[in-house]
Amino acid sequence: MTLTELKYIVAVARERHFGRAAEACFVSQPTLSVAIRKLEDELEVTLFERGGSEVSVTPIGERIVAQAQKVLEESANLREIARQGHDPLIGPLRVGVIHTIGPYLLPRLVPEQIRRTPTMPLILQENFTSKLIELLRQGELDCAIMALPLPEAGLTLRPLYDEPFTVAVPCGHPWSERRSIGAEELKDETMLLLGNGHCFRDQVLEVCPELSGYSASSDGIQRTFEGSSLETIRHMVAAGIGVTVLPASSMSLPHSGPELLSYIPFEQPVPERRIVLAWRKSFPRLAAIQKLSESVLACGLPGVTMLEGVTETGELAAAVVS
Numbered sequence: 001m002t003l004t005e006l007k008y009i010v011a012v013a014r015e016r017h018f019g020r021a022a023e024a025c026f027v028s029q030p031t032l033s034v035a036i037r038k039l040e041d042e043l044e045v046t047l048f049e050r051g052g053s054e055v056s057v058t059p060i061g062e063r064i065v066a067q068a069q070k071v072l073e074e075s076a077n078l079r080e081i082a083r084q085g086h087d088p089l090i091g092p093l094r095v096g097v098i099h100t101i102g103p104y105l106l107p108r109l110v111p112e113q114i115r116r117t118p119t120m121p122l123i124l125q126e127n128f129t130s131k132l133i134e135l136l137r138q139g140e141l142d143c144a145i146m147a148l149p150l151p152e153a154g155l156t157l158r159p160l161y162d163e164p165f166t167v168a169v170p171c172g173h174p175w176s177e178r179r180s181i182g183a184e185e186l187k188d189e190t191m192l193l194l195g196n197g198h199c200f201r202d203q204v205l206e207v208c209p210e211l212s213g214y215s216a217s218s219d220g221i222q223r224t225f226e227g228s229s230l231e232t233i234r235h236m237v238a239a240g241i242g243v244t245v246l247p248a249s250s251m252s253l254p255h256s257g258p259e260l261l262s263y264i265p266f267e268q269p270v271p272e273r274r275i276v277l278a279w280r281k282s283f284p285r286l287a288a289i290q291k292l293s294e295s296v297l298a299c300g301l302p303g304v305t306m307l308e309g310v311t312e313t314g315e316l317a318a319a320v321v322s
Contacts, residue, residue, distance in 0.1 A: 003075055005039045006068040008032050009047055010138060013065040016054045069138055076139025077282050087119075088285040093292060094123045096132035096144035100200040100230055101275060104249040105145065108299040116298070117291050129199045136280055143279040143289060145296070147199055155278040158289070159307040160296050164272040165204065166251065166303075167264045168234065169243045176262035183266060190242035192233045200230070203273050204245045237261060247273065248303030275304075 011021035012032075022029040040047055047061035057065060097106060106124065113122055125132075125141065133153045135141040145160065167181045175181060194201040233244050238260040251263055277296070279289055297306050 001039060001042060003072065005035050006071055008035050009039065009061075009065055010068050010072065012036065012048060012055060013057050013061070014134065016056070018050075018055060073137055073139040073280065073282070077280075077284065088287040089117055089291060090119045092121050092123045093285070093288050094125070094140070094142045095292065096125050096127060096135060096141045096146075098129055098132065098144075098146050098199060099126050100194070100198065100247060101145055101147070101249075102126045103231065104247070104252060105296070105299065105301060108301060109295055112298050113292065113295045116295055117288075120288060120291065122292075133278075136278065139280075142283060142285070143277055143292065145275060145277055147203065148274045148276055150276075150278065153278075154281060156281050156283075157276045157278050158293055160275045160277055160293065161301065161304040161306045162272050162274050163304045164248045164270045165245050165266060166248055167243060167266065168237050168246050169262050169264065170237055170240045171260060171262055172240075173243070173262065175243075175264055178264050180267045181264045183271065186243070186245075192236055192242045192244040194230065194233070200247070200273075204271075234261070249301050252302045 008021065008025060008027075011024050012018060015021040015024060018033055019029050022032040025032060036047065043064070045060050045064070046058050047064060049056045049058060102124075110122060110124075113120070125135070127135070129146050129150065132141065132144040132146060133151065133155070136144055136155065137153065148157075150157070167175070167186070169175050193204065230246060230250055234246065234250070236242065237244050246263075277289065277293055283289070297308055
């Protein structure tokens with residue numbers, strides 16, 4: 001039994017497909033299949049049911065894959081402990097970021113991190129929340145910047161900032177001169193949303209009760225289009241196809257400027273999301289986590305409320321970045 005074999009079975013369990021798992025592990029499918037068959041023979045159990053277009057995990061396979069994930073995480077910690085023996089701020093830090101944060105935070109964060117800690121380059125990966133949590137548990141990521149709520153995953157969380165939502169409409173829209181918008185008014189518009197799998201879609205549906213209540217009803221929202229990214233949706237709004245809800249930080253991008261879009265705040269209470277930095281409780285390079293947190297706070301991301309730490313009373317100390 002080898003760590004490589006354990007990595008292969010975790011990949012197959014995740015992808016439910018031998019070909020996609022092989023691609024994710026950067027090996028050929030025959031190599032992966034032979035290694036998994038060897039492990040099954042060694043353990044004298046069947047881990048996967050092979051048939052049709054999708055692979056399913058057997059009940060005993062589920063337990064073995066879960067244990068394999070723990071083993072991979074602990075093996076990654078061995079390397080980190082060795083690095084910490086030298087200097088926790090020397091060497092790459094593997095950071096995950098969800099898709100609706102990356103385009104707006106990373107262009108500011110990367111140069112700030114280089115300036116503050118040039119010996120600790122960031123290796124970045126954008127992905128969905130569920131995938132980032134899985135990679136954290138497997139030890140393939142050191143930490144991740146995500147939005148609450150998160151499923152219980154045994155992670156340590158540090159709040160970074162609170163980010164309000166805003167409504168984006170094309171210029172010339174009847175709302176373009178409004179000072180504020182009520183969430184219940186969105187049900188009367190053609191609404192553009194991210195597709196399933198994006199946590200921001202779920203957050204928008206959660207914090208806008210009217211939108212959530214009508215999104216599945218043909219009698220509610222006139223039409224609902226789903227996009228693959230916020231920037232695709234922004235350009236669709238600029239083209240006059242509908243309206244959308246965006247995180248405040250997205251308004252700082254130079255394109256799709258005021259000649260194309262109008263941004264209108266929500267009425268009080270303004271819906272928002274909390275952005276956090278998450279890492280495994282066993283991750284040893286806490287000084288690296290601290291430096292990354294400081295770099296995020298120093299980014300001056302427009303429109304958000306930076307959370308600078310915890311006071312002696314346990315309350316979050318905050319500073320608003322306008």
